[in-house]
Amino acid sequence: MELKKIRGRTxxxxxxxxxxxxxxxxxxxxxxxxxxxxTAGRKIIELLEDNNLKIKYIINTHAHPDHFxxxxxxxxxxPGVQILTSYKExxxxxxxxxxxxxxxxxxxxPGLSARILKAxxxxxxxxxxxxxxxxxxxxxxxxxxxxxxxxxxxVATEDSVLFCGDAFFSEDKMDKYPFPFVFDLxxxxxxxxxxxxxxxxxxxxxxxxxxxxxxxxxxxxxxxNINHNxxxxxxYLSQPLTREDLTELIIKKYDIDMNLSQYFITISSVGxxxxxxxxxxxxxxxxxxxxxxxxx
Numbered sequence: 001m002e003l004k005k006i007r008g009r010t011x012x013x014x015x016x017x018x019x020x021x022x023x024x025x026x027x028x029x030x031x032x033x034x035x036x037x038x039t040a041g042r043k044i045i046e047l048l049e050d051n052n053l054k055i056k057y058i059i060n061t062h063a064h065p066d067h068f069x070x071x072x073x074x075x076x077x078x079p080g081v082q083i084l085t086s087y088k089e090x091x092x093x094x095x096x097x098x099x100x101x102x103x104x105x106x107x108x109x110p111g112l113s114a115r116i117l118k119a120x121x122x123x124x125x126x127x128x129x130x131x132x133x134x135x136x137x138x139x140x141x142x143x144x145x146x147x148x149x150x151x152x153x154x155v156a157t158e159d160s161v162l163f164c165g166d167a168f169f170s171e172d173k174m175d176k177y178p179f180p181f182v183f184d185l186x187x188x189x190x191x192x193x194x195x196x197x198x199x200x201x202x203x204x205x206x207x208x209x210x211x212x213x214x215x216x217x218x219x220x221x222x223x224x225n226i227n228h229n230x231x232x233x234x235x236y237l238s239q240p241l242t243r244e245d246l247t248e249l250i251i252k253k254y255d256i257d258m259n260l261s262q263y264f265i266t267i268s269s270v271g272x273x274x275x276x277x278x279x280x281x282x283x284x285x286x287x288x289x290x291x292x293x294x295x296x
Contacts, residue, residue: 041070061165088151147188
């Protein structure tokens with residue numbers, strides 16, 4: 001791990017989930033996300049202490065475990081740390097079983113407790129809303145980036161660097177996961193359109209090799225990928241299919257490596273696409289002989 005400067009007092013730590021760092025002049029810092037587990041937290045602390053920095057605030061973009069899984073370890077080391085996120089994400093961070101419950105639709109079946117789906121419950125000290133949040137006399141702009149998760153936020157520093165969480169994905173990630181995980185597709189598309197029209201000096205997504213000065217071609221590719229998947233689904237629904245039928249076709253089309261967690265991640269995303277198409281009145285739905293069918 002290393003601490004890399006983006007611009008001004010804004011830095012990041014490259015990792016499986018990139019960690020944002022805003023450095024104050026008094027040796028304290030604010031983190032944006034923390035990584036998946038205690039090992040990530042230990043490495044972050046060691047790196048920051050090597051750079052004479054101690055953590056005072058953590059702002060979590062959303063409640064997926066790879067973004068807040070190291071929170072508790074860091075808070076044990078620095079009990080005064082304050083953890084911030086949006087109201088909706090707070091519910092999931094403080095009640096981590098909800099992630100599995102939402103995916104499954106009931107008390108989760110055995111096996112849905114992989115670390116990618118469940119982290120330790122983490123207490124949130126402050127809820128942040130859209131607008132300006134001031135931490136130690138420095139202003140952070142909180143922007144809504146909902147869609148990938150129920151209440152994802154972005155965090156912009158005074159250096160005009162926007163940490164975007166998982167609001168959009170790198171080309172490598174789209175190549176690896178061409179059918180994206182989305183909670184609310186309409187909100188996700190609104191987020192992408194917002195980002196397409198925004199004008200921050202630099203953008204940082206959680207899973208990429210470095211900051212982006214001109215992210216708009218990549219954002220457009222994310223939009224194009226969504227539209228491509230919508231076309232595929234509409235084509236499949238030229239004949240009536242259940243949600244499970246459609247999920248099977250998506251898994252086979254993209255040759256998605258399958259395990260229990262990935263199955264429910266995929267079927268959940270299929271549900272988001274179906275909801276979007278139903279709301280747009282692009283498809284119909286009927287229940288026939290005890291099965292729910294979707295069709296054009």
